[in-house]
Every structure is written in C-alpha cells, then in structure tokens.
C-alpha cells in the first residue's frame with residue numbers, strides 16, 4: 335500500500351502544545367527522559383497494513399508528546415516492512431523533528447536465512463542494524479536492543495557488539511529484552527566495564543503476565559536501569575475490545591499466533607471483573623491496565639500498540655488517574671492472582 339500523497343493532510347504541522355500534557359520519566363540513572371506511554375510498531379505497520387492508518391497513528395502519537403517509537407528488524411509482516419514504512423512516514427512528516435524523537439530498533443529473532451540471520455553473534459547484530467538503518471533512512475537509532483538472550487553465544491560477544499555499535503555512532507544507547515534477572519545482571523556488569531550507556535530492559539508486563547515482579551524489577555533497580563513494559567494490555571485482552579465477543583478486525587479475530595479465541599475465552603471472566611473496577615474509577619479498562627503498570631517506580635514507560643489513533647488517544651488518558659486506593663489494589667490482586 336502506497337502512502338497517500340493526495341491526502342488533504344499532506345503537509346503535517348505538529349501540535350505546538352504537544353509537550354504540555356505528556357509525563358516524561360527518567361530512564362534509570364541516565365539523562366534520557368521517556369514519555370510515560372510509548373508506541374510500538376510490531377503490528378499495524380507492515381506492508382500488509384494500511385500505511386495511511388499508520389501515518390495517522392504516528393501523527394497522533396507525536397501530537398500527544400509520544401516521542402519514543404519502538405521498532406525491531408523483524409516487525410511487519412513481512413519482516414523489515416514496519417521499519418521501511420516507518421522510514422517513509424519519517425521522511426514525509428517528521429524530517430524536521432528527528433532530534434525530538436527517540437527511536438528504537440532491535441535484533442535477535444530470525445531475520446534472514448543461514449547461520450548469521452538470528453540470535454546474538456557480533457556478525458548478526460552489526461549487519462542487522464546496518465539493514466535497519468537503511469530501511470528507516472536513519473544514520474543512527476537512539477537505542478538498539480538485543481531482542482532475546484542467546485544461550486549459545488558468549489554474553490561477552492553480544493555485549494561487545496552492542497558496545498562497538500555505540501562506538502561506531504550507530505546507536506546512542508543500548509538495551510536488552512526478554513533477559514532473565516541473572517543474565518541481566520551479568521550483561522550490566524559487562525557493559526559497565528565497557529563504559530557503554532545501557533539504560534533499558536524491555537520486558538513483557540501486564541496484569542496477566544507479572545514475571546518481572548519476580549526479581550527482574552529489583553535487579554534493574556540495583557543496576558540503575560529501567561523497565562519499558564511491552565504488551566501492557568496483553569495484546570488487547572485487557573481492554574473493552576472483547577467484552578462482547580471477538581470483532582473480526584481485532585488481533586484475536588485475525589491470524590495472530592499469540593492471541594486467539596482460546597486466549598479470550600480463558601480470560602473473559604477476569605476481563606469482565608476488572609472492567610467493573612475500572613468503571614468505578616471512571617476509567618476505561620485499558621487505561622486502568624496502563625496506570626497499574628506505571629505504579630512501579632522501575633517502569634520508565636509503558637509500550638503500547640494501537641490499530642487506530644482513537645485507541646492511542648484513549649490510552650494516553652490513563653495518565654489522568656494514576657493512583658490506586660489500597661482497596662482497589664486488593665480487589666485487582668484477588669482477580670489476577
């Protein structure tokens with residue numbers, strides 16, 4: 335799908351008020367402030383999707399002060415296409431705003447055939463980032479992550495590649511994703527010795543998946559790092575999307591291997607109960623789910639996905655009510671424990 339050059343919105347002018355309402359949070363002990371809500375392009379930005387909808391979502395994000403955009407080499411489908419579409423939109427709408435944006439990419443999952451197309455070797459990471467930069471039309475990313483731990487490559491090699499990427503000027507900061515607490519501590523030690531600005535761990539965290547509470551958040555604290563929480567809505571489950579069945583145009587209604595009818599059926603009771611608590615707080619369920627994550631001091635940002643700009647606008651309203659009473663927290667705990 336081509337970008338619509340005849341759109342009446344061809345000339346985008348950013349909202350001059352964009353920095354007034356967003357909350358920005360410090361990342362670890364670094365100088366980087368991230369918006370409390372960031373946008374991820376895992377879904378809805380591939381060649382299979384409508385790029386004009388993606389463009390609308392990105393404009394909405396920027397207008398709301400969401401300056402952190404998260405990508406990875408394999409986002410699409412097909413893999414690489416989200417970076418390419420993002421590059422197209424960056425060029426058409428955000429060229430003059432590059433220094434206002436904090437752009438992430440990652441490598442770790444399967445990207446091309448053969449032994450050098452995935453995991454954590456120096457060979458893979460350095461060539462993958464070169465490809466990502468070309469697709470996005472960028473000289474550097476703001477943060478580059480190792481996307482998943484590699485059990486067969488020495489951590490020293492993977493972290494050494496991240497260090498060299500920073501020294502080459504291809505990334506300003508580095509991060510890791512999906513690493514367990516012990517591996518995280520080791521990675522932090524190596525990167526400290528190499529004097530590399532390691533600031534973020536990207537981890538799945540939602541009311542339905544709380545593994546980070548089991549040691550990771552403490553490890554991050556001890557190492558001066560922050561968490562950026564992905565899939566905070568459990569891919570759309572912790573919203574009002576599935577309260578009355580599975581819409582055809584939803585993620586569970588599509589061909590996702592991660593979210594399907596079973597995921598909805600097995601969680602629907604919890605979703606309904608949580609929705610009642612959200613209503614009593616005068617919030618939507620998605621907003622309560624985001625606020626609930628932001629109560630953790632180690633979380634610098636909640637990384638949401640959106641299939642429309644309306645969803646994103648809704649999600650940002652979470653910031654209007656971030657506090658929970660003890661009773662609310664207990665009620666939520668009783669449902670999700």
Ligand SMILES: NC(=O)c1ccc[n+]([C@@H]2O[C@H](COP(=O)([O-])OP(=O)(O)OC[C@H]3O[C@@H](n4cnc5c(N)ncnc54)[C@H](OP(=O)(O)O)[C@@H]3O)[C@@H](O)[C@H]2O)c1
Nearest residue numbers: 374375376564565566567568569570573584585638639641
């Ligand atoms: N590091 C990693 O390994 C990793 C893994 C996964 C994701 N991530 C990152 O995290 C980002 C977010 O992940 P995610 O997309 O799974 O996050 P999510 O925020 O849990 O789910 C996003 C989906 O929820 C639905 N949704 C969002 N807001 C809604 C609202 N207000 N009302 C109703 N439904 C709403 C939409 O689904 P519909 O399509 O049904 O409308 C949307 O696509 C990704 O884009 C990626 O950048 C990283």
